[in-house]
Amino acid sequence: MAASLGYDWIVGGALPELGRHSVAKHEIFDRYVGAYIQTLTKSHRVRELNLTIVDGFCGGGRYLLDGSEVDGSPLRMLASVERAQLEVAAARARGVEIKADFVFVDANSNHVDFLRDLLEREGHGARIGRDIHIVPSKFEDVAGEVIERIRKKGTAHRSLFFLDQYGWSAVTFATIRGIMGALLNPEVVLTFMVDNLVNLLNDRMIGTAGLAAIDLDRDDVRDMLQMKEMRGWKRLIQNTLYEHIQRNTGADYYTPFFIHPDGGSNRDYWLLHLSKHHQAREEMGKIHWSMENTFEHFGRAGFNSLGFQPDQDVREDMLDFGFNDNARTRSEVAVVDQLARMLHARALAGAGPLTKKALFASHCNEAPVIASIVDAALVQLREAKDVMIAAPTGALRRSVRKFDWNDEISLSRQPGLFSVFDRQAA
Numbered sequence: 141m142a143a144s145l146g147y148d149w150i151v152g153g154a155l156p157e158l159g160r161h162s163v164a165k166h167e168i169f170d171r172y173v174g175a176y177i178q179t180l181t182k183s184h185r186v187r188e189l190n191l192t193i194v195d196g197f198c199g200g201g202r203y204l205l206d207g208s209e210v211d212g213s214p215l216r217m218l219a220s221v222e223r224a225q226l227e228v229a230a231a232r233a234r235g236v237e238i239k240a241d242f243v244f245v246d247a248n249s250n251h252v253d254f255l256r257d258l259l260e261r262e263g264h265g266a267r268i269g270r271d272i273h274i275v276p277s278k279f280e281d282v283a284g285e286v287i288e289r290i291r292k293k294g295t296a297h298r299s300l301f302f303l304d305q306y307g308w309s310a311v312t313f314a315t316i317r318g319i320m321g322a323l324l325n326p327e328v329v330l331t332f333m334v335d336n337l338v339n340l341l342n343d344r345m346i347g348t349a350g351l352a353a354i355d356l357d358r359d360d361v362r363d364m365l366q367m368k369e370m371r372g373w374k375r376l377i378q379n380t381l382y383e384h385i386q387r388n389t390g391a392d393y394y395t396p397f398f399i400h401p402d403g404g405s406n407r408d409y410w411l412l413h414l415s416k417h418h419q420a421r422e423e424m425g426k427i428h429w430s431m432e433n434t435f436e437h438f439g440r441a442g443f444n445s446l447g448f449q450p451d452q453d454v455r456e457d458m459l460d461f462g463f464n465d466n467a468r469t470r471s472e473v474a475v476v477d478q479l480a481r482m483l484h485a486r487a488l489a490g491a492g493p494l495t496k497k498a499l500f501a502s503h504c505n506e507a508p509v510i511a512s513i514v515d516a517a518l519v520q521l522r523e524a525k526d527v528m529i530a531a532p533t534g535a536l537r538r539s540v541r542k543f544d545w546n547d548e549i550s551l552s553r554q555p556g557l558f559s560v561f562d563r564q565a566a
């Protein structure tokens with residue numbers, strides 16, 4: 141397991157210095173809470189939003205960054221909700237009530253004391269025990285109670301779990317399956333120190349509690365160790381782990397942010413977003429794209445955990461990707477090609493039209509794809525007269541450039557006559 145990153149809070153003591161990679165992480169948390177509230181209050185029918193935000197590894201709540209004090213995740217989350225509440229109130233004449241509960245969990249009692257003291261100093265003291273709950277425990281030990289608390293609040297179970305663990309094994313996959321299985325609308329943002337695991341992996345770890353926590357058995361480890369002999373092993377193991385996570389955590393949708401700390405080549409980690417709804421995945425995917433070029437210390441390896449290419453060295457196209465700013469164009473080109481091949485294969489197999497939602501669901505987890513990229517690819521295929529897109533009523537979408545999730549895509553010509561393939565062959 142990863143060694144402690146050295147964050148330490150004690151009331152009256154010096155603040156810990158925030159790592160630069162955590163600035164990106166906090167920005168993602170912050171933007172996601174905002175996007176979440178905006179999305180769920182978009183409909184004019186919504187008059188209130190009942191939500192629980194769980195910060196399962198919350199820390200003391202304040203750091204030093206370049207000599208200035210900055211907030212940690214618990215205070216960032218309180219502020220994000222407050223800001224979203226004001227934005228929604230300004231946009232909606234009749235208002236929407238955001239009923240958010242916050243559960244801050246930390247195993248270290250000094251950190252919890254520090255956070256409580258800070259919340260009081262910041263004027264949130266009266267909220268403790270009301271809508272802010274501070275839980276001095278290991279997240280694993282209280283996960284069941286937290287799930288129960290959310291279930292008792294209502295039927296929608298809207299909940300965001302930020303599980304910012306140090307390493308990769310403090311949150312068991314069984315617990316994540318428990319969250320996904322027991323709640324209707326849960327989302328998990330999980331820190332996973334993938335490079336730490338990949339670098340450490342050796343056969344002495346077989347059967348240890350750490351690997352058991354993430355459901356890696358003897359055969360899984362042996363397979364991955366064999367990969368260590370191969371060219372491009374690191375990415376190959378990352379891909380295998382990513383697939384393993386998808387198979388074992390019980391979510392339908394995934395987005396991996398790949399965070400690359402300054403100067404550390406072996407400390408890359410994933411910020412995995414796990415959800416059960418395509419719109420949740422879409423919102424996190426959009427944040428991914430909007431931040432791709434914002435943080436130089438983050439994301440340049442963004443998509444390279446996916447799409448293993450055996451003939452390439454692990455680090456080669458990371459650089460290629462990072463320094464090439466037309467990543468979006470490249471993704472669109474790739475999606476046009478993949479979509480054409482997929483529709484072609486489906487037509488040959490006699491399958492019917494495909495909804496945009498089904499297309500997204502089956503492909504988004506493996507690629508940095510968001511709806512606008514799919515839309516752009518569909519427009520290209522439609523302009524090439526390769527596909528037709530129709531509303532569920534059957535009305536053809538002849539000129540729109542943005543499609544609904546339930547729009548149906550079908551071939552407009554015989555399989556084998558795809559013009560995008562002709563263009564590639566020429």
Ligand SMILES: C[S@@+](CC[C@H](N)C(=O)[O-])C[C@H]1O[C@@H](n2cnc3c(N)ncnc32)[C@H](O)[C@@H]1O
Binds near residue numbers: 305
């Ligand atoms: C990286 S710090 C938290 C940072 C915080 N999420 C932020 O972004 O400001 C990790 C925290 O997790 C706590 N911790 C470590 N193991 C834990 C566990 N098993 N359950 C809950 N908290 C734990 C540590 O005491 C530490 O305060």
